Amino acid sequence: MPRAKAESSRSKPSTSTHVPRPRPVRPAKVESAIRKAFEKVRKLSLAHPGVYEKEAWSEATFRVEKGKMFLMFADNHHDDGRVAFWCMATPDAREAWLALDDERFFVPPYVGPSGWVGVRLEGDVPWDLVEDVIAEGARLAAPKSKPRTRPR
Numbered sequence: 001m002p003r004a005k006a007e008s009s010r011s012k013p014s015t016s017t018h019v020p021r022p023r024p025v026r027p028a029k030v031e032s033a034i035r036k037a038f039e040k041v042r043k044l045s046l047a048h049p050g051v052y053e054k055e056a057w058s059e060a061t062f063r064v065e066k067g068k069m070f071l072m073f074a075d076n077h078h079d080d081g082r083v084a085f086w087c088m089a090t091p092d093a094r095e096a097w098l099a100l101d102d103e104r105f106f107v108p109p110y111v112g113p114s115g116w117v118g119v120r121l122e123g124d125v126p127w128d129l130v131e132d133v134i135a136e137g138a139r140l141a142a143p144k145s146k147p148r149t150r151p152r
Helices: 028-046 091-100 127-141
Strands: 052-056 059-064 068-075 083-087 117-120
Touching: 028 052, 028 059, 028 068, 028 083, 028 127, 059 127, 068 127, 083 127, 091 117, 091 127, 117 127
Parallel strands: none
Antiparallel strands: 052 059, 059 068, 068 083, 083 117
């Protein structure tokens, strides 16, 4: 995924010290499709309250207040050949998505044991399901509101 970011007040600068990974050489048509998929994921992520984008590990990540990450874009992460994103999920939701389509959904490295789910963005993407996955991740990462106390 190209590293250029759209100007946004909801974007924070990268603090990453990682050297950017080289991306595979792909036809312009494929690069265009990847960019469109990324922009759709970005739009769906930033639609949630308190969400902002920050680059980390040479990839776009999406976080909520206080920096809790709930989604990471993954373009050929460690040469796995996938264009996908990884998103926070409950174990039950992840298992349901894996049972629904084990080609589209997968257990991502590193964060998978914590319940995260990976979603491939190649081919005919089921955007309604993608929207549900992103909404679940944003909900899980959102700061818990404190219960109001009644005045006596």
